[in-house]
Amino acid sequence: RMFNGLRLSLLLTLTAENHLIFFFFFVCGPRYRIRKVEESCAEWLMIVKHGMNCQFAFLGSKKDFMLASSAIFRRQQFLIRSLGGCTNQTHQKRMQETKALRGTSLEADAEHILRAITPTLDLNKHKGQAGKIAVIGGCREYTGAPYFAAISALKIGADLSHVFCTKDAAPVIKSYSPELIVHPVLEESYSVRDEDKLSISGKILAEVDKWMERFDCLVVGPGLGRDPFLLDCVSKILKHARQSNVPIVIDGDGLFLVTNSLDLVSGYPLAVLTPNVNEYKRLIQKVLNCEVNEQDAHEQLLALAKGVGGVTILQKGKSDLISDGETVKSVSIYGSPRRCGGQGDILSGSVAVFLSWARQHLSAAEGDTSISKINPTILGCIAGSALMRKAASLAFQNKKRSTLTSDIIEFLGTSLEDICPAC
Amino acid sequence: RMFNGLRLSLLLTLTAENHLIFFFFFVCGPRYRIRKVEESCAEWLMIVKHGMNCQFAFLGSKKDFMLASSAIFRRQQFLIRSLGGCTNQTHQKRMQETKALRGTSLEADAEHILRAITPTLDLNKHKGQAGKIAVIGGCREYTGAPYFAAISALKIGADLSHVFCTKDAAPVIKSYSPELIVHPVLEESYSVRDEDKLSISGKILAEVDKWMERFDCLVVGPGLGRDPFLLDCVSKILKHARQSNVPIVIDGDGLFLVTNSLDLVSGYPLAVLTPNVNEYKRLIQKVLNCEVNEQDAHEQLLALAKGVGGVTILQKGKSDLISDGETVKSVSIYGSPRRCGGQGDILSGSVAVFLSWARQHLSAAEGDTSISKINPTILGCIAGSALMRKAASLAFQNKKRSTLTSDIIEFLGTSLEDICPAC
Numbered sequence: 018r019m020f021n022g023l024r025l026s027l028l029l030t031l032t033a034e035n036h037l038i039f040f041f042f043f044v045c046g047p048r049y050r051i052r053k054v055e056e057s058c059a060e061w062l063m064i065v066k067h068g069m070n071c072q073f074a075f076l077g078s079k080k081d082f083m084l085a086s087s088a089i090f091r092r093q094q095f096l097i098r099s100l101g102g103c104t105n106q107t108h109q110k111r112m113q114e115t116k117a118l119r120g121t122s123l124e125a126d127a128e129h130i131l132r133a134i135t136p137t138l139d140l141n142k143h144k145g146q147a148g149k150i151a152v153i154g155g156c157r158e159y160t161g162a163p164y165f166a167a168i169s170a171l172k173i174g175a176d177l178s179h180v181f182c183t184k185d186a187a188p189v190i191k192s193y194s195p196e197l198i199v200h201p202v203l204e205e206s207y208s209v210r211d212e213d214k215l216s217i218s219g220k221i222l223a224e225v226d227k228w229m230e231r232f233d234c235l236v237v238g239p240g241l242g243r244d245p246f247l248l249d250c251v252s253k254i255l256k257h258a259r260q261s262n263v264p265i266v267i268d269g270d271g272l273f274l275v276t277n278s279l280d281l282v283s284g285y286p287l288a289v290l291t292p293n294v295n296e297y298k299r300l301i302q303k304v305l306n307c308e309v310n311e312q313d314a315h316e317q318l319l320a321l322a323k324g325v326g327g328v329t330i331l332q333k334g335k336s337d338l339i340s341d342g343e344t345v346k347s348v349s350i351y352g353s354p355r356r357c358g359g360q361g362d363i364l365s366g367s368v369a370v371f372l373s374w375a376r377q378h379l380s381a382a383e384g385d386t387s388i389s390k391i392n393p394t395i396l397g398c399i400a401g402s403a404l405m406r407k408a409a410s411l412a413f414q415n416k417k418r419s420t421l422t423s424d425i426i427e428f429l430g431t432s433l434e435d436i437c438p439a440c
Numbered sequence: 441r442m443f444n445g446l447r448l449s450l451l452l453t454l455t456a457e458n459h460l461i462f463f464f465f466f467v468c469g470p471r472y473r474i475r476k477v478e479e480s481c482a483e484w485l486m487i488v489k490h491g492m493n494c495q496f497a498f499l500g501s502k503k504d505f506m507l508a509s510s511a512i513f514r515r516q517q518f519l520i521r522s523l524g525g526c527t528n529q530t531h532q533k534r535m536q537e538t539k540a541l542r543g544t545s546l547e548a549d550a551e552h553i554l555r556a557i558t559p560t561l562d563l564n565k566h567k568g569q570a571g572k573i574a575v576i577g578g579c580r581e582y583t584g585a586p587y588f589a590a591i592s593a594l595k596i597g598a599d600l601s602h603v604f605c606t607k608d609a610a611p612v613i614k615s616y617s618p619e620l621i622v623h624p625v626l627e628e629s630y631s632v633r634d635e636d637k638l639s640i641s642g643k644i645l646a647e648v649d650k651w652m653e654r655f656d657c658l659v660v661g662p663g664l665g666r667d668p669f670l671l672d673c674v675s676k677i678l679k680h681a682r683q684s685n686v687p688i689v690i691d692g693d694g695l696f697l698v699t700n701s702l703d704l705v706s707g708y709p710l711a712v713l714t715p716n717v718n719e720y721k722r723l724i725q726k727v728l729n730c731e732v733n734e735q736d737a738h739e740q741l742l743a744l745a746k747g748v749g750g751v752t753i754l755q756k757g758k759s760d761l762i763s764d765g766e767t768v769k770s771v772s773i774y775g776s777p778r779r780c781g782g783q784g785d786i787l788s789g790s791v792a793v794f795l796s797w798a799r800q801h802l803s804a805a806e807g808d809t810s811i812s813k814i815n816p817t818i819l820g821c822i823a824g825s826a827l828m829r830k831a832a833s834l835a836f837q838n839k840k841r842s843t844l845t846s847d848i849i850e851f852l853g854t855s856l857e858d859i860c861p862a863c
Binding site for chain 2: 135138139140141142143144145146147171172173174175176177188191192194195196197198199200201429430433434438439440
């Protein structure tokens, strides 16, 4: 597949006269290195792929050539840095990593999976059939996070996206977008008297329960905050979701809650945790009672997922690693070096949609047999990760250092269309 | 008309050299089928039309050819699926449907009707003459829906658009757009003590009554919610609107109210109900005491409309079906396979405007004689449906799976201008 990509590049480059020198410089550089490594390593693929995208963009027209060539030099330098530079130390380290990957074939064919589980659009379908997602989050301090998660679900193709948040947060989240259905039902300690806690907690739960069965997936945590009374209510919501067999994606402060009360998700196969580096560290400490070990990243993730009773964990990083305690997969394609807050919320909303679609796909008789044996939570994580990484990459190409989460959301549609055209 | 479309496609394709094989593959497939069916069926026209649009997009430039051809293959597959696949069973079913349509000529000439009833713009006219619409809806949970309905009315060409909502919802709806006039007058049970209900209900009604006679049409239901006290107030508003002979379009939770209290609209010729698949099911069960029968869709709709005393019903679906108990019309042109929530709100706002215009048109002496015998509520539904379907189709071409209701609203103006240029 990689060499097909290179051949395609050769073809395109030859048709654009005068670009031959640039082609040699740009493509042969990585190719030479590829020969040296002599491994079909996923990370190489990502970088070459990413490079190709840039190259296509630069090949737009002849008059762009001057601009392109200086940009290409910078790009080449970036690639050399990405590939570990020229120092012996980093080179050796990369060789070790490459060896570690040998034979395990961790890298998921994320685009194939995304295409396989995304439902075809059909004039006969009606509202709701492409997914109904609910985000539990949004408090006095945080309103952006639940909005990012909920709007991302819609932009990917879910039909309905709800947010359950505190009374304070609701008007603000509503004002971000008329597309969301926002329920101002949660309460924080400061607005509840001790003697009322039990009855208020009951009302909140009843309110969420009215909707529970309709949802294809919950996202618990974006902008949830850490108020004890609120987290106590959310624990009860989690228990009800589990009783109703509703899949749950847990991120942000939801992970804080779950790390301290592992039994909330332990052994629930429809739970997905999406920890970032710090959240992952706390999970490892709590479950495996040790520190994060980057040398044995895959084994440790596998042990962690097994340790929480086979929940699926998406460990976010330079490559996203995904495990359900049985298998480990990685997604390394695309990506962006920009680390603005809120990207995790896009990911949690995306995983929720793809997870729902994967379950729908697998339950249909005519499912794609190449993926029919894979856990739908794993499929959802792979597709969500790939789409998020592609959108982030396109947004970064466009906005560079000033890329914000909203910019990435604007590229979700194009990214999905590139990978899986609607028609 | 269909063959004109094909010829145009041929012309465009031949001017773009090298695309001949792709053209043969893409266009001749459907053409072969068209010959077999030998019927000028509206549904075929829609699908072919839709297909052509996609094709034009792909034909952008030579360098897109490689990418386009694989997309075209997928598109071809999508078309084959849409056209009923290759199985004998689905083909026979489609043939039956085609035969069922033969001779009945259900499909409305929607664009002609839209042009006929849309008032000419005139420098001598003053504010309000192109329509004053009011939406009754918007509560603690829902604020997007009434906004979508009200802003759509303005975007189509109404002069003034009001929203009557709860006190909680008002600031949020106001924040979506400064174009709307938002009245925070409704109340929900949680904010009203039992002993105050009668007096508060009286005040609400008095507040709405002050405005009632000025409105050309009410839209009742978008984001109304199901609070019993609120619905009780809205029942009274409906009665007053009926006494004042103000047309009423009923959607969403307004349909929940009306299905449970049919006498609110029964026998009122200026009422329009716009049910989606679930709302229609409940109406059929309540009025005809049976299940939805897709084989006799037209007869059942006719019976339903007659059963509610000749109100007009717009049954939303793959084709929109419209009946007032006397006649059935369908609108199948354009449309989109995206089913994001909120599209029904655009439709209700659009129908309200066109219904007002149709009444205005028919009351004018110099009315278009070809439509002068048609019920204005039917005309309003046909025009509203056609415009909504065209805007949805344009938005979908643009945004594909990530199309949201706001995107569709942005295309209302272009769609109207395409069908009925302002000057």
